[in-house]
Amino acid sequence: MKTHVTTTINGGSVEFLCQPRQSLLEVLRDELSLTGCKEGCNNGNCGACTVMLDGLPVNSCLVLAVEAEGAVIETVEGIAEQGHLHPLQQCFLEGAALQCGICTPGFLVAAKALLEKNPQPSEQEIRFGLAGNLCRCTGYDKIVRAVQAAAQTPEAQSPGLSKRPGLLSRTTQTEAKSL
Template sequence: MAKTHVTTTINGEPTEFLCDASQTMLDVLRDQLGLTGSKEGCGSGDCGACSIMLDDRLICSCLMLAVEAEGKKVETIEGMAHGEQLHPLQKKFVEFAALQCGICTPGFLVASKALLAKNPNPTETEVRFWLAGNLCRCTGYDKIVRAVMEVAAEMRETAR
């Protein structure tokens, strides 16, 4: 079958690609566009390592068909830092040792940023439930939750 031409925006850049109807967004990001920051941990939407934003909505890119990106706005981990400046969440994850192996980290960061955009003042329970779609096997989540809570507090302080 002929490939489909898709016109989309990825991390603010107008982007075009050709894909098969069966290809997932994650496959296209990783294999065609060289954006390997999104990871495949399961391919079934259970681990969250492939988390991206699609028109400001947090999704698992392994569950999205690439053709669905047509006319939409996609944001990935590669678009999180600005120039030399890491996003406060990225900085805090490093400072708090909220990663060990780091494979789940891009997904957690994308999901955490989505949480703070929606809820700048989450309780610990809200953070834990929001991030329940992201698996981490190394940290036991403690330092991840602390980092997100701390950044939320700092961002509230800055916004005042």
């Protein structure tokens, strides 16, 4: 038996059918093709599947899709808008805060939630806030610095974390820069 679920995902109304045993992660990825959220452990220990559910970051592997009835969901696919990267995305790129990239969507969603709650976090607050997200490649250094850098952007400091133009073609000449 499948259940009909109506949700809002990344600002748009989305309806889907699912079995009660299907996780939100499974439905987002397999039914709705929102494959930005990743499965790393499927039991809430790695954070790669982090999405926003009614304004709070959750592990979508630990949410049943049927629970999302009436919920507002945001995924990594909704962070950039109309070709403009979010400051966090831009800072992750400029700061080389990703290597293999599998944990990156989860980090971005969690970091965005963190900055919305605490726009000027200390290093320790960032580390505590992102402790639910595992990264095996970077040693976290550049991730923490990218979040710090994003918090310093004017956009991040204005309400709602508005977008700024993407600067994908820019080469950052940061010889010996402390990044």
